[in-house]
Amino acid sequence: MSEASMAVMKPEMKSYIWLKTVDGSIQQVEQDVAMFCPMIFQEILKTGMGSSKTYAISLPQRVNPSILGLILDYCRFHQVPGHSNKERKTFDEKFIRMDTKKLCELTSAADSLQLKPLVDLTSRALARIIEGKTPEEIRETFHLPDDLTEEEKLEPLRNVTDDPRIRLLNRLYARKRKELKEKKKLKNVDIEEEPKDERSVDDLLSFINGADGDIKEMSANKNKKKNRRRKGHAKDLSLENVNENKRELDSVPFACHNHNVDNALKASPSKHSQTQDLPPMSFSPKLEFIDGDLDDELDPAMKEELDREVEDFARRLNSDWPERMQILSLGQDRRLVPISMNSNVSTRIFTGMG
């Protein structure tokens, strides 16, 4: 274009702002459009950047080029003052039609550019997507991991009419189950990968024999301690009422005990009513234990005693194992994987104690 024609065109020529996205690409955007974004507007005011390619304004990391294109389309329409409210609404409705992934990226980018009207618009669209869907559908739409256990899904607000003690009990046992499952997962991993297997078994052996400075050990010790205390309380708590048919399991570690109670609770209403007789305060001390906030520094003598007990339990476990598996898998479907039979004593102790 010649100088002369440029001069003639001058009144219509807009000024441009240079924007740089996180991937390094730079583009030129009409100033009116770009300034519609508060973040860009402030950046220009404060630093004076954006007037040339070398001094392009760096956009936040959440804004990639394709999303920037969408945002600029939005700005280009809305910065024109002449549009009626109805026109704006119609534009918005059409604009919003995109796949969920893009919608989420757009929300994030608009937020980083402080473009509140667009954030409101996209939030509304996302809310509309979520509303009325089942949790599975929502997880699928947004690719959310289903990583909550059943226990955690016992949403307090959903079981509005349940007896609170039963729910507390369920929560307790579910938590124990979760810990058990995690330990089992660890254990299963051990089996699959040979070299690792050796090491972890060694670890287990070593902490059973009283090694220090191991986190697992701490929790195992806590568990041991819990079991001790629980044994002391067993008579007070009258859990045995529930397990009148399973008396041989009285001294079994708490986790297994729980499953039976849980089964009992779920399987038969009569047993359910028995637990209603439990004194209301019985479970609060347990909660404390399980939250594991107690400081469990055991002295050596205590440790040895515990070790001996652990070995006792292990032996009992081994002997009753097939029977126990049957009992464990009674009632509702369990998410637990049966502990494999060919593992050695110490690992079983570890999981049993979980």
Place this chain on the structure above:
Amino acid sequence: MGDALGSDLISDLPQSIVESILVRLPIRDAVKTSILSSKWRYKWASITQLVFDEKCVDSCSDRDVVEKSVVKFITRLLFLHQGPIHKFQITISYLQSCPEIDQWILFLSRNDIKELVLELGEGEFFRIPSCLFNCKKLSRLELFRCELDPPLSFKGFLCLRSLNLHQVLISPDAIEGLISNCPLLESLSLSYFDSLALSIRAPNLKYLYLEGEFRDICLDDTPLLVEISVAMYMTDDIAEHFEQSASCNFLKFLGGVPNLERLVGHIYFTKYLSIGNDPGCLPIIYKNLEIIELNQVSFEDMKEILVVLRLITSSPNLKELQISGSSNIPSATDAPDLDFWEKECSSKCRLSHLRVVQLTDMCGVPHEMELIKFLLASSPVLETMSIIPCVYVVESQLKMLTELVKFRRASAKAEIVFVRE
């Protein structure tokens, strides 16, 4: 972390966006997000807006059961909630006054509540506990069917911008005190108060909505009022009281609102304004008044017509006018004071911005026709005049039409739409 299909789209968005989304969901759905994944477990618990309506618990035929379950739901939710709560709204018709509500309000008063809306059922009025008056950050308060009794030491809500009291038991002194002690008050709505005599002093007030039987309203200090909407009911003894009053209601009410942009009146509002002495030529010009809507104007009462005229002629920028009549079927023998129109409306009067006029429930009484004649003659940019005759006067409609066509129109563009059912 995500499943095989792709990475998590949404869990890592900033909490402000998550809040923005959750707040647009019904409260139940918002709470249900806690079972989606471990990251989502407590995202709902820090939303700052809690809105409870009829649908937040499962409905069932037994009202008591539903009521109990909603109380449980709200109590538990508040217990699990973390962080400030800026908006708390209950609009549940089957929830009656109960002690738990006191506890909720106490909880809210400790959590920076800013907007509180309480619309309970039609039972016993809920007595608002005194802890409400400790909510220093309260900016919006809406109460339906409550009893409000501010303590003597109450110095006002310093941040309150919007107050809506609907069927609230409160002494007139307390309301006046409340209004004048809230310096930032911008929007005031009072509905269904019985025989209220009120003097409103609110220097920042912009929007006023009144509905009910008002004995006397005086806008003492409301210079910034922009929108007024009044639906005034009148009982016989109030009407009597008015007959004896000499003060000019028009000036008492509209004398101090020069920035008025929109005026809406229903039922006896125009009559109320007409009571008292004629203000004569008004000392005030409503420069910004663009929309006037006066309903149930009696065209047989000269004073009411005068009110309408004064308003119209004092609003040079009037754009839209809506008037509905309330005349009974006219008795033709009456000889109305028609030369009044020649006296009051000089031909120089121009409504240079009036574009849209709507006249409803017109019976064809002489004064109605004179008004139409006046409007047509004085509105050079009039675009539409819609006339909807009263459904009871089928015979007079033809007469009305005949007269209409005779009227001179100042605007060449004016369309007269005569709507017949």
